[in-house]
Amino acid sequence: MQEENVRTYLEKKLDKKRIAHSVGTANVASTLADKHNADTQKAYLAGLLHDIAKGICGDELDRLLNTYGIVADDTEQQNPELLHGRLGAAMVRDELGIADEDILNAIRWHTTGRAGMSLLEKIIYLADLIEPTRNFEGICDIRALSEDDIDVAMCAALTQVMDFVRRKGFALHPNSLMAYNDCIKGGKTQFETPTQ
Ligand code: FE
Numbered sequence: 001m002q003e004e005n006v007r008t009y010l011e012k013k014l015d016k017k018r019i020a021h022s023v024g025t026a027n028v029a030s031t032l033a034d035k036h037n038a039d040t041q042k043a044y045l046a047g048l049l050h051d052i053a054k055g056i057c058g059d060e061l062d063r064l065l066n067t068y069g070i071v072a073d074d075t076e077q078q079n080p081e082l083l084h085g086r087l088g089a090a091m092v093r094d095e096l097g098i099a100d101e102d103i104l105n106a107i108r109w110h111t112t113g114r115a116g117m118s119l120l121e122k123i124i125y126l127a128d129l130i131e132p133t134r135n136f137e138g139i140c141d142i143r144a145l146s147e148d149d150i151d152v153a154m155c156a157a158l159t160q161v162m163d164f165v166r167r168k169g170f171a172l173h174p175n176s177l178m179a180y181n182d183c184i185k186g187g188k189t190q191f192e193t194p195t196q
C-alpha cells in the first residue's frame with residue numbers, strides 16, 4: 001500500500017479539517033503502538049483511514065450501506081453517525097484493497113468500541129480521542145494514561161465518552177457499554193490521576 005495512494009484517497013474523501021484530525025490520529029496511534037509493542041505501520045494506516053466514511057449521510061449513506069450489505073441496528077438508526085466505522089472498514093477493504101483484519105477492525109470499532117478489543121483497536125480508539133486537535137476537560141489525564149497503561153486509559157476514555165453521550169442526550173450503543181463492562185472486569189477503573 002503506497003502512502004501516496006492513501007493520501008490521494010483521503011484528499012478525495014475528506015475536507016482539510018478531517019484530514020488534519022486523521023493525520024493527528026495516525027501520528028498518535030503510531031507513537032502509542034511504538035510504546036505498547038504494536039505494529040506502528042498498521043497503527044498509522046488505521047489512524048489515517050479511520051474516519052474515511054465520516055460525513056457521509058442521507059441518500060449517499062443509504063446507497064453505500066446497501067452496497068456493502070450493512071444493516072443499521074436500533075442505536076445506529078437513532079444515530080446514523082455511528083455507522084461511519086462499519087462503513088469505513090467496508091470502503092477501505094473494497095476501494096483500497098486493504099485486507100488486514102486488524103486494521104479493518106480498528107477502523108470498524110473506533111466509533112463504539114466493543115468487548116474484547118484488540119490492542120490496535122484500543123490504540124485507534126484512544127488516538128482518535130486524544131490527537132492534538134482535540135480538546136476537552138480531562139484530555140490531559142487520558143493522554144498521560146494512554147502512554148502508561150492502555151487498559152486504564154480505555155476505561156477512562158469510555159467513561160468520558162459515556163458521560164458525553166449522556167449529556168448530549170444521545171443513545172449509548174450497547175457495544176460501548178460492553179466495552180466499558182469489559183474494562184472494569186479487568187479491574188482497571190481505579191487509577192491515580194496523573195499530576196500534570
Ligand atoms: Fe470517527
Ligand code: FE
Pocket residue numbers: 021025050051128
Ligand atoms: Fe475520528
